[in-house]
Amino acid sequence: MKFCSECAHPLTVAIPEGDNRPRYVCTHCGTIHYQNPKMVIGSIPVWQRAGEFKVLLCKRAIEPRYGYWTLPAGFMENEETTGQAAVRETEEEAGANVRLGKLFTLLNVAHVHQVHLFYLAELLDLDFAAGIESLDVRLFAEDEIPWDDLAFPTIRTTLELFFADRARIRESGGDYGFHGGDVTRPMRRSDEPAPEQPD
Numbered sequence: 376m377k378f379c380s381e382c383a384h385p386l387t388v389a390i391p392e393g394d395n396r397p398r399y400v401c402t403h404c405g406t407i408h409y410q411n412p413k414m415v416i417g418s419i420p421v422w423q424r425a426g427e428f429k430v431l432l433c434k435r436a437i438e439p440r441y442g443y444w445t446l447p448a449g450f451m452e453n454e455e456t457t458g459q460a461a462v463r464e465t466e467e468e469a470g471a472n473v474r475l476g477k478l479f480t481l482l483n484v485a486h487v488h489q490v491h492l493f494y495l496a497e498l499l500d501l502d503f504a505a506g507i508e509s510l511d512v513r514l515f516a517e518d519e520i521p522w523d524d525l526a527f528p529t530i531r532t533t534l535e536l537f538f539a540d541r542a543r544i545r546e547s548g549g550d551y552g553f554h555g556g557d558v559t560r561p562m563r564r565s566d567e568p569a570p571e572q573p574d
Contacts, residue, residue: 381406412488415529416460417448418496419537420473422514428541429514430534431498433468435526436510443526446493446533447471449508461494469512470504473497480533481555491529491558495551517541528560 376386376399384403391398391407399408420431432444447468451460458475465471476495483490505512515521517538525531540551 376408379404379406380408410488412485412490414451414457414460415448415489415491416451416457416464416494417446417491418461418465418473418475418494419446419479419533420465420469420471420496420498422498422501427516429516430520430537431469431471431503431512431514432520433505433509434511434513435508436505437508440526442510443524444521445526445530448491448493457492458494461492461496465496466506468506468509470502470506471512472499472502474499477551478553479551480529480536481553482529482532483557484529485557486559486561491533493529493533528558532556532558 378384379386379401382401382404384401386399386401386408388397389400390396391400394407399410400406401408422429422431431447433447434444435441447465449460449464449468451457452463455463457478462473462475465473473496476497478492479495480493481490482492503512520534522531525534536554537551543549544551
């Protein structure tokens with residue numbers, strides 16, 4: 376930030392009295408401009424019918440990570456719940472109708488000041504289409520997931536956890552769990568070799 380949104384005066388960076396970290400401070404009107412992590416909310420849309428079990432992914436039409444695959448997700452808006460944000464982003468990016476399930480992952484991405492949340496979701500029909508932020512939208516079985524071309528580490532982590540839970544459920548029953556954690560690995564540059572696929 377360069378200017379105060381309250382009075383348009385230039386800002387300085389200082390540790391306010393009683394605080395313990397630098398903030399953008401307006402010395403003219405006294406406003407302290409706090410900056411907090413952004414919430415990125417999405418879903419894991421699943422189509423399960425007649426022996427099929429597939430996950431819906433979107434190919435990004437915007438930067439960062441143009442042309443890479445992702446779960447439908449985006450920044451939470453004011454005046455909406457996390458569940459509403461997940462449904463809205465799924466509709467906007469994939470044109471998909473879903474029934475939202477429970478929260479599946481909560482991943483802290485502290486190095487970019489974000490928290491990513493993904494909900495389980497059931498696709499209600501196959502009437503989906505790419506939104507303006509997507510080049511393509513497609514269903515993938517587990518062995519078809521484009522692991523080398525996933526957009527973000529949180530997407531890979533969420534999908535790895537999702538398919539691990541599904542394998543456990545198929546083997547011994549139960550239900551999908553809730554997974555929290557920290558994601559510290561950076562995005563892979565386009566000129567870097569792809570990471571190893573999960574076992």
